Amino acid sequence: MTHKLKSSELSIEVNEIGMELCSIKSNQTGTEYIWQADPSIWKGSAPVLFPIIGALKGGYTLINGKEYKMPKHGLVRNSSKPKLIAQTDNSLRFRLSWDKESLIQYPFEFQLDMVFTLVGKTLEIKHHISNLGNKTMPYFIGAHPAFNCPLYPGETYEEYSLEFPELENDATWLITDNGLITDQTQPFLENSSSIHLEKHLFDKDALIFKHLKSREVTLTHRNKGAILSVKFDDFDYLGIWAKSGAPFVCIEPWLGIGDSFNSNNEFVNKEGLQKLEPQQSETKSYSIMVID
Template sequence: MKHRINSSELSIEINQTGMELSSIKSLHTNTEYLWQGDPAFWSGQAPVLFPIIGALKDGFMVYKNQKYAIPKHGILRNSPKPVLKESTENSLLFSLVWDEESLKQYPFKFELEIQFTVLGSKIEVVHRILNQGEETMWYSLGGHPAFNCPLNEGEEYEDYFLQFAYPETDSTWNVESSGLIGTDTKPVLENSSALPLHKHLFDDDALIFKNLKSREITLMNKNIGGLLSLKFDDFDYLGIWAKPGASFVCIEPWLGIADSVDSNQKFEEKEGILKLEAHQSDVKTYSITILK
């Protein structure tokens, strides 16, 4: 089931399955900014990554000497279990709560709430993670929104670039065929705030940045300027990805990362993993602003 909310500028839709953003449309121009999930390339649109990001080494993690198999990107993606808790004209609040089935994959008693609010040209995505158990809980969290690129007929992918808030010098970490993070890096940004998009940029999978200063990134058209920006102050890592040949680009704020090839598979020692003490909660937010 999909739910729609509007502001004066935008209409957005959320798929209750997976609590996934499924449309961002301008009310003035009828432009659709979000990738519509063509299965010939990639059927996703903006999956929520929880409680892991990417792949686990050998497909499982270890916690208290028990193995837990968690699928790539976690247990929320495509889940039919989220419920709508609250709705207003411009806000929707969804929730996913642990159950006996989830404990077989992820051994923590959690609630994950996601609130989508649209105000003017801005969409705020607020995640509240609650540990309902009696022990420390470990988790990762990430966004995976895919934006149409190019947006308009007659444009080319190469007409677009990503603009970082600050000049950056950073490398991407190589992704192995297994989906694990390799030990090698490749320079991508050298004192530059612009990352040109081109059809071979993602031939070797996602670009994965661990050391950015910027916490805002803008999708730019070199002829008409900025189209949308994503602000991710609460997130430490950034992934950028597209299926080669597809007309989209994903801008992915992450708290955590896929396992490395040399991971010891202990969940509490996983790179980027976060923890919550018993009955504590945390809030992580990113926002999308439509500029044109």
């Protein structure tokens, strides 16, 4: 089941399954900005990544000496258990809570609320993470929204770029064939504020940036200008990805990162680990603003 919000400018839809944003559409032009999950290419639109980001080495992790298996990107993606718990004129609030089945994969009593608030041309997306248990809860949280690119008939992928407000000097971290992060980098942003999109950009998987100064990135057409921007002040890492040659681009704010190729599988040793003390909560947000 999907749930809808409408502002003066935009209409959005969120799927109860996975609490996944599945549509941002212009009321005026009907333009759809979110990738529509074509299963023949990639069946996601904007998965929620929790309590891990990316892949686990060997498909498992060790927590307090016990082995736990989790699929890539964790427990929320594709889950049928989240429910809509509150709705206002401009917001939707969904919740996924721990249960006996989740404890088999992740031994913590968590609660994750996703709150979508639409005002004008801006959608704010809040991840509200709570530790309902009596022990410190380690976790990761991330977003994976995919945006249609190109947007309009007759355009090409190569007419688009991603623009940062700051001049950046950062490398991308190389990824193994099974999705693990290596200790090798490839020079990428060298005193540059722009990533030019082209069909072979993601042949070796995602671009992963750990040291960006910018906390905003804008999808831009070379003639039409800025299309939309993603602001991610609460997130330390940024992934940029698409299926090689596919007509979309993912802009992915992360708190944490996938397993390293030389990981010892201990969850507490994973890079970018977040921790919540018992009965504590915190909120991590990002926003999508449509410009064109």
